[in-house]
Amino acid sequence: MSPNARIVLLALAGLALLPGAAAVIAGLPAFGSTIAQYGERINAVAPEARHVANMVSAINFDLRGLDTLGEEFMLLAAITGTVVLLRGRRGEGNTERAMRRPGRAVIPRSEAVVLACRIAGPLTALFGLYVVLHATVTPGGGFQGGVILASGTLLIYLGEGYAGWRDAIRSHWLDALEGGGALLFALCGLAPMLTGAAFMQNILPLGTFRDLFSGGLMLVENLGVALAVTGGFTQLFLEFMEETREAREPEEPGEESA
Amino acid sequence: MSVLPYAVAAWLFGIGLYGIATSRNFIHLVGCLGVCQSATYVLLLGLGYRWGSIAPIFYDHPPGTPAVDPVMQALVLTDIVVGATLTALLLVLTIQAYKRGGSLDPEKLRPMRAGGQSGRDRGSNRVGDGERKAS
Amino acid sequence: MTAILPLLFLFAAISGTAVVLVRDPARQVFAIAVNGLVLAILFDALQAPDVALSELAVGTAAVPLLFLVALMAVKTQPPEEDS
Numbered sequence: 001m002s003p004n005a006r007i008v009l010l011a012l013a014g015l016a017l018l019p020g021a022a023a024v025i026a027g028l029p030a031f032g033s034t035i036a037q038y039g040e041r042i043n044a045v046a047p048e049a050r051h052v053a054n055m056v057s058a059i060n061f062d063l064r065g066l067d068t069l070g071e072e073f074m075l076l077a078a079i080t081g082t083v084v085l086l087r088g089r090r091g092e093g094n095t096e097r098a099m100r101r102p103g104r105a106v107i108p109r110s111e112a113v114v115l116a117c118r119i120a121g122p123l124t125a126l127f128g129l130y131v132v133l134h135a136t137v138t139p140g141g142g143f144q145g146g147v148i149l150a151s152g153t154l155l156i157y158l159g160e161g162y163a164g165w166r167d168a169i170r171s172h173w174l175d176a177l178e179g180g181g182a183l184l185f186a187l188c189g190l191a192p193m194l195t196g197a198a199f200m201q202n203i204l205p206l207g208t209f210r211d212l213f214s215g216g217l218m219l220v221e222n223l224g225v226a227l228a229v230t231g232g233f234t235q236l237f238l239e240f241m242e243e244t245r246e247a248r249e250p251e252e253p254g255e256e257s258a
Numbered sequence: 259m260s261v262l263p264y265a266v267a268a269w270l271f272g273i274g275l276y277g278i279a280t281s282r283n284f285i286h287l288v289g290c291l292g293v294c295q296s297a298t299y300v301l302l303l304g305l306g307y308r309w310g311s312i313a314p315i316f317y318d319h320p321p322g323t324p325a326v327d328p329v330m331q332a333l334v335l336t337d338i339v340v341g342a343t344l345t346a347l348l349l350v351l352t353i354q355a356y357k358r359g360g361s362l363d364p365e366k367l368r369p370m371r372a373g374g375q376s377g378r379d380r381g382s383n384r385v386g387d388g389e390r391k392a393s
Numbered sequence: 394m395t396a397i398l399p400l401l402f403l404f405a406a407i408s409g410t411a412v413v414l415v416r417d418p419a420r421q422v423f424a425i426a427v428n429g430l431v432l433a434i435l436f437d438a439l440q441a442p443d444v445a446l447s448e449l450a451v452g453t454a455a456v457p458l459l460f461l462v463a464l465m466a467v468k469t470q471p472p473e474e475d476s
Contacts, residue, residue: 259399262399262402263402266402266403266405266406269406269409270405270406270409273409273410273413274409274413276413277412277413277414281416282416283416283418285418285421285460285463285464285467286416286417286418286421288460289412289413289418289421289424289425289460290412290413292412292425292428292456293409293412293413293428296405296409296428296432297409299432299436299444299448300402300405300432300435303436303439303441303444304439306439306441307439307440309395311440312440313440313441313442314440315442325440326439326440326441331441331443331444334436334441334444335443335444335447338444338447338448338451338452339447339451342451342452342455342456342459345456345459346459349459349460349463350463352463352467353463353466353467356467362467
């Protein structure tokens with residue numbers, strides 16, 4: 001399809017959908033007037049029922065924990081797809097050592113950058129842990145803290161260079177983190193069934209309101225999500241970085257990799 | 259003001275679609291898809307807001323103070339993280355398409371055909387599935 | 394708060410438009426990072442601190458980095474050629 005035909009088709013589709021969109025926007029409640037009934041009930045009920053202060057974590061890990069299980073495995077599937085695609089072409093055996101591209105100049109890092117990364121790296125990791133652990137009392141949780149922890153490992157790359165980063169971050173640990181986190185979340189669903197409760201029912205003691213230890217099973221699920229997100233995002237960075245390092249080998253004719 | 263978030267969401271979605279349709283570079287296209295995603299975040303959070311309410315965290319305020327809708331925030335939260343992972347998967351597919359097809363331009367890449375011809379404009383002796391093409 | 398919110402919505406619309414209109418991928422990375430920052434501030438103004446944390450970490454750090462490394466991979470790997 002030529003580009004002009006595509007733009008014309010897009011304009012026609014836009015014109016056809018515009019009255020519908022305008023009608024929907026006019027039919028929505030005015031911005032800021034009211035919130036849905038479901039949210040109202042959760043705000044009213046959940047602090048008493050689950051002893052947590054963070055409603056968003058309560059929804060993610062307890063009230064709608066099943067949806068988070070699905071999201072968790074969506075994350076795992078996307079990262080597995082990425083790894084399969086990249087390693088399928090590159091080969092499985094090269095992930096242990098850091099490869100260097102022949103013919104590329106190695107720019108020495110300035111000492112200010114190294115110092116700043118060495119200071120900021122542990123602080124970022126500490127902050128990420130803080131965000132993960134305070135899931136039920138302050139804004140935070142496994143998803144946010146996991147991404148902060150993963151971006152903290154990038155500071156190691158900035159400060160130490162590619163070889164130093166590969167020495168610190170092993171691919172096997174990341175696989176274990178990622179799979180282990182997802183497994184932990186699934187076990188949080190199955191373990192209550194061993195005691196006769198429903199899937200993912202909150203059977204642990206609920207703790208005290210506004211305390212770090214509150215929410216029961218939510219904390220374990222939170223930990224599972226944090227492990228999976230950290231391992232997954234670092235794995236993504238690692239696979240992408242490896243992709244820029246591969247030495248090109250000539251392929252035999254007739255052979256296509258998967 | 260009462261329809262501004264919804265109009266902004268519709269605008270972002272529309273401009274993202276325009277970017278996808280007229281893009282000349284696959285990596286630029288993935289960025290435009292991210293704009294479409296952010297349109298949904300703005301819409302959901304705009305639906306969940308109420309004037310004069312606090313965040314749904316009852317650490318500093320007693321439970322019972324009017325708060326905004328936590329369900330929308332829970333939806334958007336997991337959506338952001340999973341959306342980033344899917345962006346990574348799309349970038350990987352882009353890299354693979356570049357390596358097979360030789361170009362990042364959507365106009366230059368032809369669809370792959372069944373029966374072995376790789377997605378390149380000029381004819382190629384290299385075929386998949388082990389099938390040999392008589393030269 | 395009533396004056397900031399419409400301004401932030403307009404900023405979000407402008408930065409989203411900028412992401413689309415910047416055609417060079419190497420420059421679009423900066424537009425994506427700025428878009429992530431503006432969205433994080435907007436989400437915080439909408440009383441959603443969890444979402445703002447997530448968007449900040451993802452949209453300003455993780456996703457632009459993935460784009461940059463994808464660009465590096467494409468530039469340093471010339472496609473397979475028939476000899």
